[in-house]
Amino acid sequence: MLHGTSATVLTAVVVLFIAVSTLRILRSLVRSERARREYRQTVMAMRWWMIPAAVGQLTLVFAAYLGLVHFFPLLGWGWWRMLGNAGNVGLAQTGQTGLIWRVIGFAVPILLAAAVPWMAHAEELAFRAGSERQGVRRKVRRQAVFGLTHMWAGIPIGACLALTISGMYFLLVYLRAVATLGPELQAARNVPSYERLPSPSLPAGAEEDPETLAALHTERARVRQENDERRKAWADKLEEQISASYDRVDQVRRRAVAKSAAAHAVSNWLLIVLLVAFLAWRELAT
Structure with a gap:
């Protein structure tokens, strides 16, 4: 662990980088x-139930962190602590x-x-979007990676692992939104199919007339010629129609992303409110 001027200088550099x-x-x-x-979509997707849900999942995260550090003390290490912070x-x-x-x-803060x-929306795109098409192992692995990416913030490794619980909560919100949509x-996935005109049938007694x-x-x-023209027109537009279908699916899926991003943002806001309240209380107490 660093101490003294070197630790202070490095801390100042990191904090300046964060502020900028x-x-x-x-x-x-x-x-x-x-x-x-994306910011508006996230805010508009917020619901009242996300507040008690945030309290519940953050409580589980904190309990998991305490348990991990208790049984595996080395998981209490974080690079920010190396600078005495x-x-x-x-x-x-x-x-x-x-x-x-x-x-x-x-x-x-x-x-x-x-x-x-907006930051929550970006993380949901990275770690939850498209999960409905993935297997259970891939889903869990993505949420573990989500937790571990928080190591950049200097929090202990145990806390990063515990944040997998938060990732699973946001994943459930996303999958529920996808199911609703x-x-x-x-x-949105449907692409117009080629519609073929039926060939005229042979009338009764036509052989004798x-x-x-x-x-x-x-x-x-005439019908064959029109069908050929229809097929050609359909084939010419097929790539454009498939691209439009992908765009429509993306727009609908982003509504599910906005829902999980809303739950994510509410959880982060709750943490910030608690932090600011604690800092204010500490200032008043000194």
């Missing part, structure tokens, strides 16, 4: 229409003292809270 990254994310939200659309580096929480560090510790819906997804037989052959030739 947060500001860049907020700037992207202002400038990007797509980012704003504690907490989540993504929220600019450090072990440093002084007014500037306390201000940063308040400011960064509040700024980050504004970007949470099932009929719309099926309709040359004029009727000639008219039948003429009509059949």
Whole structure:
């Protein structure tokens, strides 16, 4: 573990990077229409039940973390602690003292809270989107990877593993949304099929009437020609229709992503609210 000036300097560099990254994310939200659309979709998908659900799943995560660290103490290691710090580096929480560090510790979480819906949406696209087409092992593996990616935030390895529970919760929300949107997804996948005109049938007694037989052959030739034209027109548009189908499916699936992103954002907001409340209480108590 580092101490002294070197630890302080490295901590300052990391926190500065986090602060700049947060500001860049907020700037992207202002400038990007797509980012704003994803932000709105996530916020509009939020429901009241996501608050108690967030409390429940975060309680399970915390309990799992305590259990892992109790039985496997090495899982309490995190690279942020190597610099003598504690907490989540993504929220600019450090072990440093002084007014500037306390201000940063308040400011960064509040700024980050504004970007949470879009960031949650991005993570759902990475770790939950398309899960309905995957097997159980692949689903679980993706959620474990989701938890382990939080190692960049400097939290202990045990906490990263425990966050697999959060990933499974968000996955359940996503899969439930996909099931609800099932009929719309099926309709979106449909591609117009080639519709063939039926060939005229042979009328009774046509063999004995040359004029009727000639008219039948003429009509059949016309139908064959029209079917050929229809087939060619359908084939020419097939690639475009398949592409349009993929786009429709993507739009419907993104509504399911927005639902799980909403649950994700509510959970993150709850953590930020608790953190800011704790920091405020600590300031008032000193």
